[in-house]
Each structure stands twice: as structure tokens, then as C-alpha cells.
Amino acid sequence: MWYAGVDWADSHHDIVVIDEMGHRLTSFRVMHTPEGLDELTSRLRTICGQEHKAELACIIETNHGLLITSLLEAGFAVYPVNPKTVDRKRSASGAKTDQIDAYVLAKHGRAEFADLRRLEPDSPLIAELKALTRDQDGLIQMQTRLVNQLTACDPRLLSGGVAPL
Secondary structure, three states: OEEEEEEOOOOEEEEEEEEOOOOEEEEEEEEOOHHHHHHHHHHHHHHHOHHHHHHEEEEEOOOOOHHHHHHHHOOOEEEEOOOHHHHHHOOOOOOOOHHHHHHHHHHHHHHOHHHOOOEOOOOHHHHHHHHHHHHHHHHHHHHHHHHHHHHHHOOHHHHOOOOOO
16 A cells, blocks of 8 residues: 655645555655646556556545546545644644645555545536536636726726726
8 A cells, every 4th residue: 555645735736655664655746737637647656556546545635626636537546634634743843844744644644544534536417517616616706807907997987987998
């Protein structure tokens, strides 16, 4: 069994993989882009092989988003944990880096594996609904930005008081 601690961030993700004995096998960083997520799944497949993906547990502090979707679609077992877990297990020095957090997540997965709950992939209908909801949220944010930009240019444009040039 292998344990991959995945420290999630908006722009990148740090990963540390340890084995049953707790030995660090690898650590790396990928960007939060389609190419970065492809690199992540490819590097994890290199560690465990295509036929042993179920023996690699990905321990992560979130249970949703594109990172989770990528890991689940690639066939990896994902185990979300409470973010406070890393805070409590970090050394007394309190030093915080993404690599340290990824390592702590991997160690936590190894030590507490029996108590972790495996995340199951969404059904195709739920996955489509989530994608549509993400798209709608993005469009609403874009609309809000555009309305704010128009208002900043001339508030009368929105009230109908002045015709645009």
C-alpha cells in the first residue's frame, strides 16, 4: 500500500508519497491546470502501476473540485480529511510549508487508514449537474463583474437616464 498526501491549493498542489513502512518515495508539485492534473495522475500511476491503483490512497483536505474529479476519474482511491487534522499533527515548531502538510497528510493516511472514509465517484448525472452548476456560477460572476464595470463608468447607464454613445 502507498499513501499520497496531497496538499491542495488554488494554483498548485504538493504531493508526498510514502510506502507501508513510512519511507518517502517521492515528492513533487503540479500546477492546477489540466496539464498539471494529467501529470499528477501519470506520476501516481508510475508509482503503483495501472493494475494496483486501488492500493494507492490519496489523502487530501477537500472533497470536491477538479483535483478530486481528476483523481477519481483516473481510478485512484481518495480519502478526504478535515483540514484541522494537519494543523493538529504539524510539529510543535509550527513550521508550515505545502510539502510539510503533504507529508503530514500521507503519514496521517498511513496511521489512521482504517478510520478514513473513501470518497466514491459521482454518478454521470450528478457529475453533469455539478459541471452545469460550475458553469452557471462562472457566468453569474462574469455578469456581476460586467455590471460593476458599467456602473463604475457611468451609473446613469444602468438607470436608463443616459443613452450610451
